[in-house]
Amino acid sequence: MAQSKSNVLTVNYQSKDAPQTFVRSLKSTGFAVISNHGIKHSLITKVYNEWKKFFASTAKHDYLRDKGKQAGYFPFLSENAKGYSKKDLKEFYHFYLWGRLPKGMSNATKKLFKQLVACAATLLQWTEEQTPETVRSQFSMPLPEMIKGSNRNLLRIIHYPPLTGKEEEGTVRAAAHEDINLLTVLVAGTQIGLQAQDLEGNWHMVSCDPGMLVVNAGDMLKMCSGGYYPSTKHRVINPTGEDAKKSRYSMPLFLHPRDEVRLSKTHTAKSYLLERLEEIGLKK
Numbered sequence: 001m002a003q004s005k006s007n008v009l010t011v012n013y014q015s016k017d018a019p020q021t022f023v024r025s026l027k028s029t030g031f032a033v034i035s036n037h038g039i040k041h042s043l044i045t046k047v048y049n050e051w052k053k054f055f056a057s058t059a060k061h062d063y064l065r066d067k068g069k070q071a072g073y074f075p076f077l078s079e080n081a082k083g084y085s086k087k088d089l090k091e092f093y094h095f096y097l098w099g100r101l102p103k104g105m106s107n108a109t110k111k112l113f114k115q116l117v118a119c120a121a122t123l124l125q126w127t128e129e130q131t132p133e134t135v136r137s138q139f140s141m142p143l144p145e146m147i148k149g150s151n152r153n154l155l156r157i158i159h160y161p162p163l164t165g166k167e168e169e170g171t172v173r174a175a176a177h178e179d180i181n182l183l184t185v186l187v188a189g190t191q192i193g194l195q196a197q198d199l200e201g202n203w204h205m206v207s208c209d210p211g212m213l214v215v216n217a218g219d220m221l222k223m224c225s226g227g228y229y230p231s232t233k234h235r236v237i238n239p240t241g242e243d244a245k246k247s248r249y250s251m252p253l254f255l256h257p258r259d260e261v262r263l264s265k266t267h268t269a270k271s272y273l274l275e276r277l278e279e280i281g282l283k284k
């Protein structure tokens with residue numbers, strides 16, 4: 001177990017004290033880094049390589065998003081962070097297990113999706129077990145039950161193209177934001193750039209070690225826990241120098257409850273998701 005200046009802990013997924021260490025990090029920072037998780041680096045590399053070819057092809061425009069289902073390809077400058085008017089410098093693809101993969105892709109993406117969901121489900125179980133009873137009593141149901149049968153779990157494959165130097169002033173690869181869902185499990189990006197904000201407002205670079213998974217709490221977990229778990233701001237900054245000429249790829253898995261799960265007195269998972277999708281420009 002290691003500790004960074006931001007107090008984000010690195011958790012050995014196989015260790016006996018992993019549940020306690022993970023939840024301690026999640027509670028204090030909203031983030032944790034997972035090592036020894038069992039997902040093969042070769043699988044992650046294969047998935048990245050297949051999607052790199054996809055984003056480099058014109059065929060991507062044949063898979064434009066289904067606006068109702070939020071599935072498929074989202075072109076460059078599709079999304080803005082909540083509270084920001086300028087669009088992020090990225091393009092991405094939303095893949096659900098019930099959705100379609102682009103023609104010619106192997107089943108590697110589906111395999112990785114399932115392994116990430118299984119890991120996220122374990123982390124959510126740890127969170128349930130390590131949450132104080134006074135907080136658990138606020139849940140409408142145990143956390144693991146919230147995701148049973150959910151069709152909202154989402155793998156977002158993101159491409160941040162090289163910078164041209166002609167970008168609109170003030171635009172960034174991903175403006176500061178919190179995630180919508182319960183937990184996010186992020187496969188290490190291909191380049192550095194992801195930063196998390198600590199409770200004092202300072203920004204810290206997050207590891208992109210290929211053997212690690214980065215996990216953070218989302219707004220839904222914050223909401224259903226009555227604010228006990230923080231949903232930490234994070235962002236992807238624009239690179240400089242030679243790195244600005246390189247693409248960056250990233251793959252977060254967003255763990256979502258079923259639509260009807262009640263998060264608070266005012267929101268179900270579906271009503272909150274739709275509200276947030278409007279705020280970030282993905283639904284009108």
